[in-house]
Amino acid sequence: MEYRNKKTGFSxxxxxxxxxxxxxxxxxxxxxxxxxxxxxxxxxxxxNISEPVTEPEPTVAxxxxxxxxxxxxxxxxxxxxxxxxxxxxMGIDHNPRDKKQVLYDLMMGK
Numbered sequence: 629m630e631y632r633n634k635k636t637g638f639s640x641x642x643x644x645x646x647x648x649x650x651x652x653x654x655x656x657x658x659x660x661x662x663x664x665x666x667x668x669x670x671x672x673x674x675x676n677i678s679e680p681v682t683e684p685e686p687t688v689a690x691x692x693x694x695x696x697x698x699x700x701x702x703x704x705x706x707x708x709x710x711x712x713x714x715x716x717x718m719g720i721d722h723n724p725r726d727k728k729q730v731l732y733d734l735m736m737g738k
Contacts, residue, residue, distance in 0.1 A: 630654040
């Protein structure tokens with residue numbers, strides 16, 4: 629039997645019965661015709677499977693030119709850890725692996 633996750637669109641085959649609110653049994657036209665000839669009704673009918681779920685592309689922060697002066701003394705007084713804590717407090721998505729200047733610019737809304 630083929631099962632499909634309603635939220636993610638992932639499908640797989642299993643001989644075991646799968647349960648859960650997000651899983652549905654996928655019936656093909658051949659199975660539906662065979663069931664109709666036998667006078668049985670399939671458990672769940674899915675005629676058109678929606679398009680596969682696509683993940684949004686990750687955003688990449690541009691890195692500043694290391695030779696260009698930042699012109700900002702405030703960044704020198706903050707640690708990278710302090711900037712990350714502030715971004716988290718503000719609810720701003722960030723990559724903790726980014727350089728300090730990139731995180732600072734994100735925090736300042738640049």
